[in-house]
Amino acid sequence: MNLLEIQQRMLEAVMQPLTPGEQMQPRARDGRSMHEVAAEFVKPNDRLSSFERLEIYNRQYWFRVLAALEEDFRGLRATIGPRRFEALSKAYLIDCPSESFTLRNLGSRLEWWLRSHPEHIQPRAALALDMVRLEWAEIEAFDGAAEPVLMPEEMLASEPDPRFRLQPYIQLLSLRYPVDDLLVEIRKDDSDGEMASNAIAERRKQRRVRKVARQKPQAVFLVVHRLDYSVYFKRIEAEAFLFLNAFRQGKTLSEAAVLAFQGRDIPESKLLGIVQSWFANWSSLGWFCRPESPNQEFISSSGRQS
Amino acid sequence: MPANPFNGFTDFGVGIGLRVPHYQHILSEKPVVDWFEIISENYMIDGGRPLHVLDQILERYRVVQHGVSMYFGSHEPPNREHLKRLKTLVKRTKTPWLTDHLCWGSVDGTYSHDLLPMPYTFEAARLTAQKIREVRDFVEIPIAVENVSSYAEFHVSEMTEWEFLTEVVELADCGILLDVNNIYVSSRNHSFNPLDYVNGVPAERVAQIHIAGHSKFEKYILDTHDHPVIDPVWKLYARAIERAGRTATLLEWDDNIPSFEEVHNEALKAKHFVAEMAVAL
Numbered sequence: 001m002n003l004l005e006i007q008q009r010m011l012e013a014v015m016q017p018l019t020p021g022e023q024m025q026p027r028a029r030d031g032r033s034m035h036e037v038a039a040e041f042v043k044p045n046d047r048l049s050s051f052e053r054l055e056i057y058n059r060q061y062w063f064r065v066l067a068a069l070e071e072d073f074r075g076l077r078a079t080i081g082p083r084r085f086e087a088l089s090k091a092y093l094i095d096c097p098s099e100s101f102t103l104r105n106l107g108s109r110l111e112w113w114l115r116s117h118p119e120h121i122q123p124r125a126a127l128a129l130d131m132v133r134l135e136w137a138e139i140e141a142f143d144g145a146a147e148p149v150l151m152p153e154e155m156l157a158s159e160p161d162p163r164f165r166l167q168p169y170i171q172l173l174s175l176r177y178p179v180d181d182l183l184v185e186i187r188k189d190d191s192d193g194e195m196a197s198n199a200i201a202e203r204r205k206q207r208r209v210r211k212v213a214r215q216k217p218q219a220v221f222l223v224v225h226r227l228d229y230s231v232y233f234k235r236i237e238a239e240a241f242l243f244l245n246a247f248r249q250g251k252t253l254s255e256a257a258v259l260a261f262q263g264r265d266i267p268e269s270k271l272l273g274i275v276q277s278w279f280a281n282w283s284s285l286g287w288f289c290r291p292e293s294p295n296q297e298f299i300s301s302s303g304r305q306s
Numbered sequence: 307m308p309a310n311p312f313n314g315f316t317d318f319g320v321g322i323g324l325r326v327p328h329y330q331h332i333l334s335e336k337p338v339v340d341w342f343e344i345i346s347e348n349y350m351i352d353g354g355r356p357l358h359v360l361d362q363i364l365e366r367y368r369v370v371q372h373g374v375s376m377y378f379g380s381h382e383p384p385n386r387e388h389l390k391r392l393k394t395l396v397k398r399t400k401t402p403w404l405t406d407h408l409c410w411g412s413v414d415g416t417y418s419h420d421l422l423p424m425p426y427t428f429e430a431a432r433l434t435a436q437k438i439r440e441v442r443d444f445v446e447i448p449i450a451v452e453n454v455s456s457y458a459e460f461h462v463s464e465m466t467e468w469e470f471l472t473e474v475v476e477l478a479d480c481g482i483l484l485d486v487n488n489i490y491v492s493s494r495n496h497s498f499n500p501l502d503y504v505n506g507v508p509a510e511r512v513a514q515i516h517i518a519g520h521s522k523f524e525k526y527i528l529d530t531h532d533h534p535v536i537d538p539v540w541k542l543y544a545r546a547i548e549r550a551g552r553t554a555t556l557l558e559w560d561d562n563i564p565s566f567e568e569v570h571n572e573a574l575k576a577k578h579f580v581a582e583m584a585v586a587l
Contacts, residue, residue, distance in 0.1 A: 011418060053459075057420060
């Protein structure tokens with residue numbers, strides 16, 4: 001058996017799901033006895049059979065990836081409950097094993113996968129999907145790139161109709177449920193729960209179930225951003241969200257304004273003040289960054305570089 | 307012998323792994339530490355707090371990068387994205403040498419995130435050495451490979467683990483990160499004399515040494531990095547530095563991490579062995 005064959009066989013065995021009792025499956029995927037499969041390439045010793053030696057790696061794999069996913073999606077776990085979360089995690093990791101050198105990316109396809117496997121999050125699928133999007137956005141915002149901040153004077157000196165660039169770490173979310181508040185509450189419960197007795201922990205669990213059950217749809221427009229290296233959630237108005245989203249898509253200031261305000265009943269005299277106050281706030285939070293390359297200043301709507 | 311081509315001709319002392327629970331203490335108290343080892347993958351990111359903390363550490367301390375997912379032994383070429391991010395980090399940290407494990411962990415781009423054991427064959431040694439050379443050519447700094455703890459052996463193996471390690475590092479012309487705790491763990495799991503291992507590796511290639519604790523189970527020992535170093539491992543360490551000379555040494559503590567002082571004091575025990583060795587000479 002050459003190196004590649006050993007690695008293919010071993011990885012297949014290591015990544016095969018454990019039994020409910022967290023043991024290695026007695027049968028391989030092709031139906032063969034796992035004892036036979038293991039004995040073909042793993043040597044037994046005086047204490048452990050080939051099966052048992054392979055099982056150590058099988059168990060380590062699943063314990064590691066399940067723990068990593070749970071750490072990243074505590075909000076989803078609280079939303080659907082620990083048992084369903086465990087079943088969902090196992091099913092997801094079978095369909096979407098890691099394709100990255102870092103565990104940081106383990107949950108990168110979870111939202112996509114859940115959209116085609118809604119049975120894992122019914123009957124609160126929309127709520128659960130919002131929670132997954134928020135938790136993934138938080139991961140992206142935590143260690144996303146930050147570029148040099150566009151200073152207010154640079155903003156003022158820009159072309160009349162520039163394309164502003166948002167910091168790469170900024171995540172824009174249009175949500176159907178107020179999962180930002182829910183996630184904050186869940187985390188507070190988790191940190192309080194570390195010190196609590198079993199009885200108090202049980203009461204907290206019941207309270208959390210009620211909290212999730214109480215969640216009513218509410219349109220939330222959220223910016224997941226970073227300040228002094230900590231991640232924050234900031235709710236914004238729908239128009240502001242459309243504005244920022246337009247910038248992210250590379251639209252100019254005037255195009256963004258059209259997208260944000262079309263069909264809205266806001267007097268033109270007030271528009272300028274609204275936009276100015278948004279920009280003052282966003283700029284103070286460092287949300288805009290300087291143009292991509294030193295040679296490329298603001299690109300005006302006509303495409304001419306300034 | 308401490309400074310050699312495989313650790314960039316440096317003479318580092320006793321360091322500890324840089325871990326999140328100690329960030330605050332290190333940044334505020336600025337303790338005297340010979341050097342820190344970082345897990346490369348934790349900083350192969352685009353921005354945010356981890357890099358901000360790293361930059362502050364780099365202002366004051368020497369840092370060496372240690373990887374966990376290059377998988378020199380995997381039968382597939384190095385991941386280009388991984389290499390690019392690794393090199394970017396190398397430029398940031400100016401690590402004098404780079405370490406990762408003599409193991410495999412991925413097949414066709416699917417990752418196990420584990421340090422899986424190698425079959426000790428000449429074919430595996432050749433492929434692994436070739437990959438180490440490719441990575442070294444890309445990152446342009448010396449590389450040392452670490453022996454892993456293992457729980458399984460393969461029928462196809464043609465040599466002992468230390469013979470395999472020697473074959474790989476000589477073919478690749480690279481260094482060794484000798485983990486004496488891993489030698490101890492594997493010796494118990496596979497019933498060999500750990501001193502044979504320490505005595506069997508080419509001492510002139512040892513760029514760095516790892517020490518750590520582990521957990522005992524009924525039928526095997528697991529490399530958990532969650533306990534102090536036990537005496538038999540210290541004895542292996544003493545023998546390793548007797549052969550290799552005063553070598554950059556690092557204590558790994560990754561789970562149930564105690565206070566910074568406790569971890570650092572455990573690491574500093576290594577200095578007693580270095581002093582004893584100096585007296586003996």
